């Protein structure tokens with residue numbers, strides 16, 4: 001029994017997912033996933049906005065193998081705050097098959113940053129989703145950005161579409177490669193060629209240092225499982241316009257879902273709809289994530 005009590009209504013990740021029909025190309029990378037604790041070993045942060053179920057590195061690696069993937073990029077989840085120990089432990093036990101994206105505070109020391117780099121961290125995440133974090137002012141974020149730039153790191157940003165106008169200039173001024181989580185969370189009930197999604201496409205078009213994860217249909221869809229068809233036109237648009245700057249991830253263990261928990265095979269089976277050719281699939285799942293996270297192997 002964990003000493004942590006899950007947030008009421010918490011949906012646990014899907015046990016025993018089926019086999020996807022789509023076979024990822026050899027060397028495919030799940031470039032957005034998390035580990036949670038286990039809480040008794042790696043306690044959740046006091047400032048967290050939710051308390052999840054446990055989701056361990058071994059469970060993540062078993063899912064990777066089951067779905068036909070080769071590697072993971074593990075993104076620090078807000079329930080662990082800026083305590084990256086669970087993330088670092090998972091990378092250390094991956095046999096070189098995982099890299100990470102950490103969260104840091106402005107008070108992080110240069111030695112701590114170097115230790116994270118040594119451990120396989122390749123970037124930091126700035127989270128602007130209000131239900132997940134207390135907003136950090138932009139000045140300290142920019143200072144962090146300037147400090148991580150010489151490490152060759154990138155910045156992962158997480159925000160919701162309605163916030164983009166207000167954040168646009170700040171994002172465009174970031175000095176590193178920037179990776180947007182889940183296409184900036186579009187409202188998929190709005191048109192794919194409407195002004196809201198067009199602003200996100202403009203951000204990608206005008207800033208060649210911007211990449212996007214075309215992930216999280218289970219979070220964005222109104223229509224729901226198993227095909228999440230309403231998300232497909234948005235993701236496909238991004239993949240087709242920016243084929244060399246897109247990443248894909250499961251988002252396992254899917255924190256904070258409210259309506260359902262996906263069988264992860266359903267998510268893999270969305271891939272051929274958003275990346276309809278073998279060439280696009282190779283870029284999305286292998287070439288792009290390898291270039292960003294395992295440059296030493298390229």
Ligand SMILES: O=C(O)/C=C(\CC(=O)C(=O)O)C(=O)O
Nearest residue numbers: 076077078079132251255256
């Ligand atoms: O897993 C995700 O990408 C999305 C999350 C959780 C999250 O980002 C976090 O806790 O850090 C969400 O929308 O609740």
